[in-house]
Amino acid sequence: MADGHHWSPVSRSTVRAFAAGGGLSVLYTAIVLAYSAHPATNVSVAGSLWVALAVQSAMALGTVGVPVFLWERYDIRSPGALLVVLLVFWHILVEFPPIGTGQGDSPGFLFVFAGAPLYVVLYAVLASGEVVLRRRGVALGTR
Numbered sequence: 001m002a003d004g005h006h007w008s009p010v011s012r013s014t015v016r017a018f019a020a021g022g023g024l025s026v027l028y029t030a031i032v033l034a035y036s037a038h039p040a041t042n043v044s045v046a047g048s049l050w051v052a053l054a055v056q057s058a059m060a061l062g063t064v065g066v067p068v069f070l071w072e073r074y075d076i077r078s079p080g081a082l083l084v085v086l087l088v089f090w091h092i093l094v095e096f097p098p099i100g101t102g103q104g105d106s107p108g109f110l111f112v113f114a115g116a117p118l119y120v121v122l123y124a125v126l127a128s129g130e131v132v133l134r135r136r137g138v139a140l141g142t143r
Contacts, residue, residue, distance in 0.1 A: 017073035021065035028064050029057040032109045043107050062116030066123050077140075078130045079123035086112060086119065 033053060036043040045052045063086070067079035090108035094100040100108075133140060 014073055017069045020072050021067075021069035022061060024068050025060040025063075025065040026053075026057045029053060029060045032056070032112075035109075036107075041107075056113050059113040059116040062120045063112050066120055070123070070127055074127075076127045076130050078126035082119070082122060082126060086115075 030053065033045065033049065033056070035041060036045055037049070064083065067083040070076040071080045089099075090112045094108040094111075130140065
């Protein structure tokens with residue numbers, strides 16, 4: 001281009017939001033796998049730890065990365081609120097009766113990964129609802 005500007009199809013804010021979502025997804029997965037590798041837990045990782053990191057990071061991208069991306073890039077916060085509810089439920093509440101047995105039978109974080117397709121659909125519904133409400137001028141407590 002003659003004017004010296006470099007055209008990029010992706011904005012910097014999109015790259016930053018994607019990096020934040022992807023980075024937090026990998027960090028969450030690494031923390032979960034580190035917990036799983038601890039000898040005091042009854043959790044085992046079948047196969048290679050690197051394969052588990054790759055597969056679970058991809059699933060965490062749906063569970064953790066999507067809401068972080070939407071919040072960072074588009075300031076859509078409702079999927080982030082659902083993410084907090086999911087993490088609190090699967091990591092804390094599921095360990096205590098009446099929801100859980102208190103015995104740690106099944107690590108709740110597995111459901112954080114396994115439910116990723118459902119969570120992405122729920123995030124899309126919440127984000128769509130938030131966008132519709134914003135267009136109608138409903139104040140949602142955002143900037």
